[in-house]
Amino acid sequence: MSLPDDREALLDLVAAYALGTLPRSEQGLVAALILSDPQARREYDELRATANLVGLSAEEPVDSARAARMKERLMASVRADASSPRRAPVSATRTSAMWGTTLAAAAAVVFALVSVIQNFGLRSDLHDAQTRVATLQTRIDADRRTVELDRRMLTDLTASDAKRYTVAYGTVVTRGANVYLALASLPPLPRGKVYQAWTLARGAKAVAPSVTFSPSQSGITLVPIPEDAGNLAAVAVSVEPEGGSRQPTTKPAFVQPLS
Amino acid sequence: MQPSRPLDDRGSENDRTNGWYVEDGARLMERVRARDVDAFEQLYDGYHRLVFGIALRIASDATLAEDVTQSIFLTLWSAPEAFRDGNFAAWLSRVTRNRTLDAVRSRANRPTEEIPADLPAEASTDTAVFANIDAQRVRGALSVLNEEQRTPIELGFFGGITHEEIARRTGIPLGTIKTRIRTGLRRMRETLSEAVSR
Numbered sequence: 322m323s324l325p326d327d328r329e330a331l332l333d334l335v336a337a338y339a340l341g342t343l344p345r346s347e348q349g350l351v352a353a354l355i356l357s358d359p360q361a362r363r364e365y366d367e368l369r370a371t372a373n374l375v376g377l378s379a380e381e382p383v384d385s386a387r388a389a390r391m392k393e394r395l396m397a398s399v400r401a402d403a404s405s406p407r408r409a410p411v412s413a414t415r416t417s418a419m420w421g422t423t424l425a426a427a428a429a430v431v432f433a434l435v436s437v438i439q440n441f442g443l444r445s446d447l448h449d450a451q452t453r454v455a456t457l458q459t460r461i462d463a464d465r466r467t468v469e470l471d472r473r474m475l476t477d478l479t480a481s482d483a484k485r486y487t488v489a490y491g492t493v494v495t496r497g498a499n500v501y502l503a504l505a506s507l508p509p510l511p512r513g514k515v516y517q518a519w520t521l522a523r524g525a526k527a528v529a530p531s532v533t534f535s536p537s538q539s540g541i542t543l544v545p546i547p548e549d550a551g552n553l554a555a556v557a558v559s560v561e562p563e564g565g566s567r568q569p570t571t572k573p574a575f576v577q578p579l580s
Numbered sequence: 581m582q583p584s585r586p587l588d589d590r591g592s593e594n595d596r597t598n599g600w601y602v603e604d605g606a607r608l609m610e611r612v613r614a615r616d617v618d619a620f621e622q623l624y625d626g627y628h629r630l631v632f633g634i635a636l637r638i639a640s641d642a643t644l645a646e647d648v649t650q651s652i653f654l655t656l657w658s659a660p661e662a663f664r665d666g667n668f669a670a671w672l673s674r675v676t677r678n679r680t681l682d683a684v685r686s687r688a689n690r691p692t693e694e695i696p697a698d699l700p701a702e703a704s705t706d707t708a709v710f711a712n713i714d715a716q717r718v719r720g721a722l723s724v725l726n727e728e729q730r731t732p733i734e735l736g737f738f739g740g741i742t743h744e745e746i747a748r749r750t751g752i753p754l755g756t757i758k759t760r761i762r763t764g765l766r767r768m769r770e771t772l773s774e775a776v777s778r
Contacts, residue, residue, distance in 0.1 A: 330755070336762035341677075342736035342743040368762070371769040375737040376673025378722050380715040381633040391632075391646055392624060396617075399657050403617050 335361050339368035340375075349475070353503055353541045356478060356485075357492055474545060478503060488575040491542075493556055495579060500546040500556060507536040507574075510560060517565045519573070520548045521555040528557060533565040553579050605668030613660045620657055628653070630669060630715070631676045638680040638738050644687065648680045667713070681740035713772055721771040729764030732757050 331354065337343040338351045355365045383391075477483055483496040491504035502518065510516065515535055519528040529548075536542050546556060557576040559569045605627065611619030631652050635645035652675065655662070663671055722730055732746045739746075743761065747754040 330758070333755075333758035333762045336765055337736075337743050337758055340733065340736045340761055340765065342732075342741065342746065342761065344742045344744060367769060368765045370667070370670065371765050371772065372733075372737065373667070373670035373674045374713055374718050374768075374772065375722070375733060376634045376677055377630065377669055377713065377715045377718040379633040379637040379738065380630040381636070383629055383632050387642070387646065388628065391628065391649060392621075395624060395650055395653050396621060398654060399620055400617060402657065403615055 332361065332364050335364045336368050339365050340372045349471075349543070350541050352475060352479065353505070353543060357503060357505055357541075470545075473499075474501065474543065477501065478543070484580070486577050486579070488577045490574065493577045493579070495550040498549045498551055500548065500550045500553065500579075502542070502544040502546065502556070502558065504536070504542045504544070504558075507542060510535060513563050514560050515563050515565065516558055516574075517561040517569075518544060518546055519557040519559065519569060520546065520553050521557070522548075522552055523554045525554070528555075528569065530565055530567060531556075533561065533563075550579065555579060605672070606663070606665060609656070609660055609663050609668060612656065620653075623656065624653055627669070627672060630672065634673060634676040634738075635680045638677065638740065639684050644683055645680070648676065648683055652676055652679055669713075677737060677740070684740075713776065717772060717775050720775070721768045724771045725764050725767055728752075729760050729767065732761050733764045733768075736761060 334343065334347065334351050335355060338348065338355070343351060355361045477496040477499050478494055478501060480496050483494050486493040486495075490507050491502065494501045494503055507516065515533040517533045518531040520531050521528045531546055531548060532544060534542060534544050555576055555578045557569070557573040559571045559573040561570060605623065608619045608623045608626070612623060628649060632645050632649045635648040636642060639645050639648070652672075662675075722734075725733070731750065732743070732752075735741060735746050735749070736743065741749075743757050744754060746752075747757045750757070752760075
């Protein structure tokens with residue numbers, strides 16, 4: 322997905338993000354736009370506050386028997402928790418229904434697996450099943466890591482305690498040990514060239530090569546820098562031959578000291 | 581601003597719909613953080629209709645709505661720091677919406693699709709301005725919208741579907757849906773702003 326050029330169309334996407342109707346695949350780009358564009362940011366803040374109020378229209382009386390039953394159950398849990406010396410999470414008495422679905426699904430998988438073993442009783446089947454499970458688990462782990470990385474990146478980029486430095490084509494964001502380049506509208510690269518990030522370690526006299534990247538088709542590029550922000554005095558970006566260089570060969574697009 | 585009331589004044593149904601309870605939610609949460617059971621009870625009395633109403637509207641299942649209501653209030657008790665500041669009712673409304681959609685999707689064994697991460701608000705001006713907005717005023721602001729604007733907003737909030745899905749369901753072009761969501765939210769905001777300035 323690429324962001325539209327038309328300003329009004331862009332703000333329509335911001336409104337969709339505020340309401341919660343933007344597809345997941347577009348959320349990152351629009352979030353980056355909101356972070357880098359003051360007008361988009363203002364639009365988001367205003368419309369998000371308004372969208373959150375929509376739910377209030379659904380308030381309705383609860384029949385007295387149900388209300389009393391819910392309250393009795395809830396207050397019993399809360400009073401029990403309040404009287405306990407340590408602050409432990411309260412367990413829901415009725416939320417078991419929600420967990421029930423998950424547990425039932427897990428039980429079904431176990432039952433199916435046991436049935437397969439019983440029915441065929443062959444070690445090879447078991448071995449194949451274990452191999453498939455291991456493969457699937459590896460995939461799940463990899464997907465989970467990707468999701469966690471994306472989530473951490475989005476959290477860092479949007480955190481109120483993140484430091485933001487305006488640079489040519491965007492923003493350098495640091496939060497804790499993490500550094501990101503959030504760049505918009507980078508000039509297209511000539512064939513055989515890439516952008517390369519450079520880092521200057523505290524106390525160092527020369528920059529060290531970091532990651533290479535190309536602008537995304539959407540025009541917005543998010544680049545996590547692997548080095549620890551706490552050890553860096555500055556970051557820079559230049560255009561380099563594919564594969565990157567050991568030292569900059571062109572004038573940097575920007576050099577940003579990190580305080 | 582509505583006048584504050586003593587926190588031990590539960591108020592009647594009329595009081596609650598006159599707006600004061602919205603303002604008091606944040607203050608009650610401060611006491612809940614200190615593990616004040618009475619404050620929590622008042623919070624439940626003031627807000628269970630909102631939570632249950634949203635959950636029921638989304639799930640169309642009273643049992644699930646009850647489960648969600650229970651789960652949300654238990655979370656308010658066990659993790660009150662989740663609410664920081666601003667309009668408590670609006671925050672609770674969004675939390676309820678997201679939690680219910682999760683529960684519905686989980687029940688239907690469908691992956692969670694939407695619910696974007698909430699970017700932190702830049703300023704709290706809006707939440708302060710809208711601190712006293714209540715259900716009646718929100719209904720009023722929604723009723724000012726024409727059907728074409730109101731439908732995609734309500735489908736988006738309560739249906740938890742993407743604007744593409746809204747376009748498919750309504751047979752209206754995607755670009756038109758996006759524009760109607762924005763113009764509708766803008767108009768709603770103007771109506772609410774006028775209401776609070778009166």
